[in-house]
Amino acid sequence: MESLIDSITAFLSGLFGLAQGGFDGVNQVMGLLIAVIAALVMPAWSRLWATALGAAFVHILIGVIRPVLDGAALTLPPLLTLSFWMTVLALFLGYAIVIAVFFFIKTLFTGGRHRHRVHVH
Structure with a gap:
């Protein structure tokens, strides 16, 4: 049982380290601009993960372009290395945190509800 708890603790510690590294990558001008735009475009909390993945993709794309x-010259990122995918995962977690904060602020100002149009047929 102790081994299981140690394994879970090590996993969560590693995940927290990745999130912190991704947050450091996002906490720059380019990353913050991407996160603000993503939060403004995000329609609901249920789209947080997809929006964070898209923001990480845009971040990588800008780094290439x-x-x-x-x-x-155009050089592609090393797509077949583990370090590249760990960087993408870290950026994804960082963007998820920052976009969630910005979206929360957005919902405070907009009332947290989307006004639905009523269609009369």
């Missing part, structure tokens, strides 16, 4: 705009 930015050097090309500066005149460098």
